[in-house]
Each structure stands twice: as structure tokens, then as C-alpha cells.
Amino acid sequence: MYMENVTEILHEAAATAILPRYQALAAGEITEKSPGELVTVADREAEQLITRRLRELLDAPVVGEEATAADPGLLRALREAPAAWVVDPLDGTANFVAGRPEYAVQAALVRDGRTVACWIVQPALGQEFTAELGGGAWSSGVRLHREPAPAEPEQIRGAALTKYLDPAIREHVETVRSRFALVESGAKAAGVDYPRLLTGAVDFLRYQRTLPWDHAPGALLATEAGAVAQRLDGSPYRPDDDRTGLLVAADPACWTRVLELITPPVAGA
Numbered sequence: 001m002y003m004e005n006v007t008e009i010l011h012e013a014a015a016t017a018i019l020p021r022y023q024a025l026a027a028g029e030i031t032e033k034s035p036g037e038l039v040t041v042a043d044r045e046a047e048q049l050i051t052r053r054l055r056e057l058l059d060a061p062v063v064g065e066e067a068t069a070a071d072p073g074l075l076r077a078l079r080e081a082p083a084a085w086v087v088d089p090l091d092g093t094a095n096f097v098a099g100r101p102e103y104a105v106q107a108a109l110v111r112d113g114r115t116v117a118c119w120i121v122q123p124a125l126g127q128e129f130t131a132e133l134g135g136g137a138w139s140s141g142v143r144l145h146r147e148p149a150p151a152e153p154e155q156i157r158g159a160a161l162t163k164y165l166d167p168a169i170r171e172h173v174e175t176v177r178s179r180f181a182l183v184e185s186g187a188k189a190a191g192v193d194y195p196r197l198l199t200g201a202v203d204f205l206r207y208q209r210t211l212p213w214d215h216a217p218g219a220l221l222a223t224e225a226g227a228v229a230q231r232l233d234g235s236p237y238r239p240d241d242d243r244t245g246l247l248v249a250a251d252p253a254c255w256t257r258v259l260e261l262i263t264p265p266v267a268g269a
Contacts, residue, residue: 002057002109003130006119009053010105014123017045018090022124023099030097033069038093046089046105054085054107062087065213078212078240084110086239088213092189101125104191108216113240118217120191129195129221137198137225144225149203149254153179153261156203156254159186159193160262164208164244172264173206179261194218197248198225204258205248212239215246222248228255232263 021029021042029041044066051062061077064087068074077084085107090096092103101124109117120129129144131137137144149156160183162170177183186193186205191214196202198221207215216239219229229237232245247262249255 003117003119003132005057006054006107006109006117007121007128007130009050009057010107010119010121011123011128012053013046013049013089014105014121017049018042018096018105019123022096025097033066038097039066039069040090040093040097042096043090043093047087050087050089050105050107051085054087058083058085058109060084063212064089065211068213075212075242078110079113082112086110086115086212086216088191088217091191091214092187095187095189102187102189102192104189106191106213106217108212108220108239110212110216110239113238115216115220115239118220120195120217120221122192122195125192127195129198131221131224133220133224135224137221139195144198144221146198146222146225146227146250147200149250151253153257154181156180156258157182157184157201158204158206158258159184159196159202160206161186161188161208168264169262173262176261190214190218194221194248197222197227197250203250203254205246206258206262207246207248208244210237210241210244210246215239219246219248226251228252230255232259 033039047064047066060083062085088106096103105121107119116133219237229248
């Protein structure tokens with residue numbers, strides 16, 4: 001499944017396009033592709049390199065974050081192509097621009113709409129993570145297994161990126177925040193937050209946007225380590241599904257407890 005090959009490609013992109021600019025970006029190398037969404041020359045150069053090298057491994061469509069920003073039609077490959085690559089060349093661009101180490105280079109291989117392999121490299125943190133469907137989740141040769149979360153909400157720690165939530169849901173999450181041991185905003189990089197879930201730093205992650213380059217790698221990594229990554233209706237996450245809303249938790253019981261607490265009550269129920 002190209003596991004070592006893709007890891008090498010992501011490290012190559014980091015060494016060539018990203019790390020030389022870490023904490024050394026020039027003002028002209030940073031732009032906004034949409035309000036509040038930063039992109040740098042490192043994002044673009046890394047994606048170009050990764051795209052070229054992945055196609056040398058498997059000649060399939062590459063759904064890259066930056067290429068899709070220019071051509072949203074690329075997303076159709078996740079539903080229509082037998083196989084497709086997904087690439088986030090620099091997950092956590094705002095952190096990278098600010099000189100913080102919480103960023104990652106990510107890729108996934110999707111077959112018939114289902115993620116079958118994933119790769120996450122954290123260049124500044126010196127970590128790498130891989131998973132293959134049915135083959136487990138791994139970090140630098142060590143198999144990952146997520147232990148169940150504490151039973152009581154008062155002991156559960158989580159991260160909820162509330163920026164994109166509907167106002168009513170955001171208000172409810174703020175209201176119930178005190179019911180948990182901790183609800184933070186997360187690292188603002190899925191390629192950092194998913195591994196933090198597996199190491200026990202947090203027990204759940206709540207996302208609204210579920211862009212495939214953000215979540216295809218991490219969701220497979222989580223589930224292969226024994227965690228749960230499901231839509232709010234309980235269906236498994238799939239990168240070919242463009243609905244919003246995703247809850248990732250250490251185990252099924254934790255997923256259910258958290259969902260019950262963070263979901264606003266239905267009026268009149």
C-alpha cells in the first residue's frame with residue numbers, strides 16, 4: 001500500500017518546501033485565498049511536489065487542498081474515481097505562519113470513497129503516523145492503541161473547534177463546557193489533534209467542517225487505533241461525504257456521552 005514510499009514523499013516535501021521557511025517566511029510569501037484562510041508559498045510548493053511524486057506511485061487523481069481551492073470539481077474524484085489521493089500539504093498554515101510547531105503534512109489514499117491508507121508527518125515536532133485499513137495505526141514503528149476514556153464527563157477532556165458551528169450550537173457547547181474536565185479549542189490543525197487523541201491528551205474532538213484533506217488521514221488513524229470517528233447521526237466518516245459535523249472519541253461509550261452533552265435539546269421535546 002505504498003506505506004514507506006508516501007512517508008518518504010511527505011518528508012521530502014517538508015525538507016524541500018516547508019522547513020527552510022519555518023520561522024523564516026517573507027511577507028510576500030503569505031497571502032489569503034479567502035477571508036481568514038492563509039496560504040503560503042510553502043503550501044503550494046509542497047503540494048506540487050507531493051502531487052507529482054504520488055502520481056509516480058499510482059496514477060490517480062490527486063485531491064489537494066490548494067488545487068481544489070482553484071478547481072472545486074476535483075472533489076468529484078472521491079465519489080467517481082476508483083482510487084484517489086488526498087493531500088494537505090501544510091495542515092495548520094496559520095500556526096506555521098506564526099512560527100508555531102503545530103502543523104503537519106498529510107496524505108490519504110481513497111478507494112471507492114473509503115480511506116484505505118493514511119500518512120501524517122509533523123516536521124517541527126519530529127513525529128510521523130501511518131495507518132492502513134485493517135492493518136492498525138502506527139507511529140515510528142510502534143502500534144497505537146487508544147484506551148477507553150474515563151466514564152464520568154467530569155474527567156473527560158476534549159477539543160471543539162467552535163469557529164464554524166452554528167451560533168445556537170456554539171452557545172450550547174459553551175454552556176456545557178464546565179461539565180467536562182476540559183474543552184479546549186484544539187491545535188487548529190487536524191494533523192496534530194488526531195494524534196493527540198490517540199496519545200490521551202484529549203478524549204474527544206468535535207468538528208463542523210469535514211474537508212477531506214483535514215479528516216481522511218486522521219479519521220482512519222483514529223479508527224485503526226480503536227477510537228471512533230462518526231458523523232453526528234452515528235454513521236462512519238467517509239471522505240466522499242460532504243456533510244458537516246463530525247465527532248471523534250476514544251471509544252463508543254465516550255462518543256455517546258459526549259454527543260448527548262454537546263447536542264442542544266430539541267425545542268418542545
